Amino acid sequence: MQNNSVDIIGGGLAGCEAALYLASRGVRVRLYEAKPKWRSAAHKSDGLAEIVCSNSLKSTVQTTAGGTLKNELDALGSRLLEIARQNSVPAGSALAVDRDGFSHAVTQAVREQKNITVVNEIVQSIDASSLTLVCAGPVCHDGLARSLMALTGEESLHFYDAAAPIITAECVDMSRAFFGARYGKGDDDYLNCPMTKDEYLAFYDALIGAERVIDEAVDVFEGCMPVEVMAARGVDALRYGPLRPVGFRDAGKPYAVLQLRRENTRASLYNLVGFQTNLKFGEQKRVFSLIPALKNIEIVRYGVMHRNTFINAPMCLNSDLRLKAYGNTFVAGQLCGVEGYVESIATGLLAAINAERMLRGENTVVPPEQTVLGALCKYITAPNVNFQPMNANFGILPPLDGVKKAERKQAYYDRSAAAIAEWAQNTGVGG
Numbered sequence: 001m002q003n004n005s006v007d008i009i010g011g012g013l014a015g016c017e018a019a020l021y022l023a024s025r026g027v028r029v030r031l032y033e034a035k036p037k038w039r040s041a042a043h044k045s046d047g048l049a050e051i052v053c054s055n056s057l058k059s060t061v062q063t064t065a066g067g068t069l070k071n072e073l074d075a076l077g078s079r080l081l082e083i084a085r086q087n088s089v090p091a092g093s094a095l096a097v098d099r100d101g102f103s104h105a106v107t108q109a110v111r112e113q114k115n116i117t118v119v120n121e122i123v124q125s126i127d128a129s130s131l132t133l134v135c136a137g138p139v140c141h142d143g144l145a146r147s148l149m150a151l152t153g154e155e156s157l158h159f160y161d162a163a164a165p166i167i168t169a170e171c172v173d174m175s176r177a178f179f180g181a182r183y184g185k186g187d188d189d190y191l192n193c194p195m196t197k198d199e200y201l202a203f204y205d206a207l208i209g210a211e212r213v214i215d216e217a218v219d220v221f222e223g224c225m226p227v228e229v230m231a232a233r234g235v236d237a238l239r240y241g242p243l244r245p246v247g248f249r250d251a252g253k254p255y256a257v258l259q260l261r262r263e264n265t266r267a268s269l270y271n272l273v274g275f276q277t278n279l280k281f282g283e284q285k286r287v288f289s290l291i292p293a294l295k296n297i298e299i300v301r302y303g304v305m306h307r308n309t310f311i312n313a314p315m316c317l318n319s320d321l322r323l324k325a326y327g328n329t330f331v332a333g334q335l336c337g338v339e340g341y342v343e344s345i346a347t348g349l350l351a352a353i354n355a356e357r358m359l360r361g362e363n364t365v366v367p368p369e370q371t372v373l374g375a376l377c378k379y380i381t382a383p384n385v386n387f388q389p390m391n392a393n394f395g396i397l398p399p400l401d402g403v404k405k406a407e408r409k410q411a412y413y414d415r416s417a418a419a420i421a422e423w424a425q426n427t428g429v430g431g
């Protein structure tokens with residue numbers, strides 16, 4: 001690569017993390033940010049790295065996937081995580097930030113970097129011939145989305161995220177669930193959670209009374225119907241829809257049956273079929289745990305319904321975050337198919353690490369799959385016909401053989417910490 005510069009489209013979480021990394025390594029960066037000329041429905045301020053919704057960057061506890069990912073980002077020298085801590089507000093074991101203070105501090109850090117030029121323009125097309133990081137986020141400008149679609153193919157860009165919750169296989173009470181597909185179509189692809197009439201009615205009442213997310217960005221959603229909206233049409237609507245109790249030969253006579261579908265080849269994660277939802281996260285846990293097999297539900301990715309532009313990463317992205325067909329174009333942040341603030345920061349950092357390696361004529365790299373970041377890159381780019389964005393969780397990591405359940409979370413953390421430290425040293429990244 002002849003010139004020592006990189007273009008970044010989008011001054012959000014991924015874009016700012018990437019810009020600060022590259023600039024600190026002597027790379028010249030042009031950081032394109034559409035604000036203040038144009039703002040999405042989700043963005044309210046003109047600052048860089050705007051936190052659009054909750055101010056929580058989730059848990060800092062080692063034995064959570066969020067805490068483990070944060071430790072990985074520390075090992076790689078993440079600037080945004082450092083600035084988040086400097087602007088934190090008390091939130092128990094979570095890292096929550098003063099959103100204005102955080103955005104202001106990131107904007108200042110970017111402005112102070114002489115290697116970064118901020119260009120306040122709406123980028124309408126991607127130049128695939130020059131080294132570019134596309135970090136325009138889940139509510140990016142339509143012109144850019146069209147350009148991305150031209151590079152990746154029409155079927156490779158999704159505009160809405162209507163996702164059902166994803167849960168761990170481990171949390172399912174198998175004494176109240178059974179394997180099998182309706183009418184024998186498929187083997188053990190589905191796990192079925194039957195309900196009696198009383199159990200169904202208790203679940204139904206809780207569902208229609210539960211609190212929903214009210215969000216401006218949700219208004220643009222026109223796709224499939226949330227489970228709570230379908231339920232409100234009548235007490236039996238779900239029993240003729242996703243909970244129909246038919247097609248099972250040896251299951252007795254259940255009144256309603258929820259199906260869980262495998263989310264990954266290892267069958268460590270399942271999604272609740274037909275349960276795309278707009279309920280508040282706490283309400284999802286409360287209401288869905290009324291289904292007897294899910295009384296100990298452990299949700300790794302909550303159901304959401306909002307405008308969410310993301311590429312079909314399994315089809316068009318390599319795990320180093322470069323487009324398969326255009327090796328100079330990286331896609332990072334929520335747009336690449338991860339979900340969450342910290343996940344967006346992490347993929348921004350990885351794209352920057354790889355862009356800088358390309359400038360030096362070195363191969364691109366991906367952290368080992370024992371790390372949450374490496375596992376996320378692997379997950380989003382593995383074949384998956386029902387691809388939905390994924391956030392940090394232990395269910396995507398390779399299993400730990402022979403470790404007792406009570407010790408598993410700490411073991412995931414320890415394994416990740418060792419793997420990322422070695423990787424950071426080998427690749428020359430981090431402090």
Ligand SMILES: Cc1cc2nc3c(=O)[nH]c(=O)nc-3n(C[C@H](O)[C@H](O)[C@H](O)COP(=O)(O)OP(=O)(O)OC[C@H]3O[C@@H](n4cnc5c(N)ncnc54)[C@H](O)[C@@H]3O)c2cc1C
Pocket residue numbers: 009010011012013014015032033034035038039040042043049050051052053054055056121122123124135136137138139140141143144215217306307308332333334335339340341342344345
């Ligand atoms: C409504 C909503 C609520 C969310 N709530 C949460 C939450 O509570 N917790 C959580 O962890 N995650 C949440 N997310 C998901 C995600 O973590 C955030 O959206 C996160 O900010 C994504 O980071 P990013 O860097 O990919 O994109 P952003 O932070 O959105 O940054 C993208 C930037 O690109 C700019 N841009 C867009 N198009 C162009 C263009 N054509 N030219 C130049 N600049 C452009 C935008 O103005 C923006 O500044 C939410 C997402 C949405 C849409």
